[in-house]
Amino acid sequence: MLYSETTPAEKRRLFRERLATGELLRFPGAFNPLSARLIEQKGFDGVYISGAVLSADLGLPDIGLTTLTEVAGRAKQIARMTELPAIVDADTGFGEPMNVARTVQEIEDAGLAGLHIEDQVNPKRCGHLDGKQVVDTSTALGRIRAAVDARRDANLLIMARTDIAAVDGLDAAIDRAKQLVDAGADAIFPEAMRSLEEFAAVRDAVDVPILANMTEFGKSELFTSQQLADVGVNIVIWPVSLLRIAMGAAGRALDTLNDEGSLTRKLGEMQHRADLYELIDYEGYNRFDTSVFNFTIDR
Numbered sequence: 011m012l013y014s015e016t017t018p019a020e021k022r023r024l025f026r027e028r029l030a031t032g033e034l035l036r037f038p039g040a041f042n043p044l045s046a047r048l049i050e051q052k053g054f055d056g057v058y059i060s061g062a063v064l065s066a067d068l069g070l071p072d073i074g075l076t077t078l079t080e081v082a083g084r085a086k087q088i089a090r091m092t093e094l095p096a097i098v099d100a101d102t103g104f105g106e107p108m109n110v111a112r113t114v115q116e117i118e119d120a121g122l123a124g125l126h127i128e129d130q131v132n133p134k135r136c137g138h139l140d141g142k143q144v145v146d147t148s149t150a151l152g153r154i155r156a157a158v159d160a161r162r163d164a165n166l167l168i169m170a171r172t173d174i175a176a177v178d179g180l181d182a183a184i185d186r187a188k189q190l191v192d193a194g195a196d197a198i199f200p201e202a203m204r205s206l207e208e209f210a211a212v213r214d215a216v217d218v219p220i221l222a223n224m225t226e227f228g229k230s231e232l233f234t235s236q237q238l239a240d241v242g243v244n245i246v247i248w249p250v251s252l253l254r255i256a257m258g259a260a261g262r263a264l265d266t267l268n269d270e271g272s273l274t275r276k277l278g279e280m281q282h283r284a285d286l287y288e289l290i291d292y293e294g295y296n297r298f299d300t301s302v303f304n305f306t307i308d309r
């Protein structure tokens with residue numbers, strides 16, 4: 011009933027334990043708190059909270075318009091609805107190193123298990139678009155040092171994302187990844203890798219977990235979980251996929267409604283009321299107050 015039973019500290023501790031095994035952990039992107047529960051119900055390892063989804067959800071482009079308050083608030087709503095660890099996209103950290111420090115504390119207080127901070131200049135853009143710019147090494151490292159110093163729970167995973175590969179090439183990404191780890195990053199998110207070989211090269215260069223971003227219609231081929239596990243990737247995200255699927259289905263349903271005047275033909279594609287109630291755990295609320303769920307639902 012209500013929110014997750016696992017405390018944020020416990021989620022972080024368990025997440026660290028799972029990461030230490032070296033296995034691949036699968037983190038689909040939740041586009042709302044409810045979809046985080048679906049991700050948990052289907053047996054995934056964690057929930058990713060995407061900046062691209064957060065901004066798209068507000069009808070905004072992913073160019074750093076969302077504020078720390080909005081991101082931490084939404085991340086909290088999502089993270090507290092699942093027993094799984096949740097990682098949030100903190101973009102560039104919302105400002106200078108002092109702002110990054112505050113970002114980390116807000117996100118920690120919001121109950122997240124981890125976050126990533128990238129080395130793009132502001133205004134940032136989707137890592138899979140052309141024309142990105144990255145900050146110099148000392149600025150990039152300054153962000154990570156500030157993040158690491160600011161956390162109060164040592165288990166909060168501070169991941170450094172580098173977008174430099176698309177600007178200066180793979181060797182530059184490897185150099186930067188090593189420096190980010192030296193600055194205290196617990197994990198590396200090498201953005202816009204083009205091949206499994208590139209993931210493998212980053213894997214060989216650093217001694218911390220690495221993340222693969224399997225976003226669609228971007229620069230990376232869509233590798234399977236097995237392919238990514240085979241090259242030693244530790245976390246894979248499908249950041250925007252569920253939103254794309256849901257919006258695609260919503261668009262087609264609206265077309266049907268226009269054409270046929272009814273959604274009867276779409277019923278089989280819909281989440282059934284009974285499944286929705288199960289996901290929300292009406293039964294649990296009923297144990298608290300037996301008048302909540304005293305009806306039946308026909309399938």
Ligand SMILES: C[C@](O)(C(=O)O)[C@H](CC(=O)O)C(=O)O
Binds near residue numbers: 059225
């Ligand atoms: C991972 C990402 O940062 C996100 O916000 O989800 C995006 C995803 C996308 O725009 O497809 C990214 O920059 O890769």
Ligand SMILES: [Mg+2]
Binds near residue numbers: 060061072099101
């Ligand atoms: Mg993003």
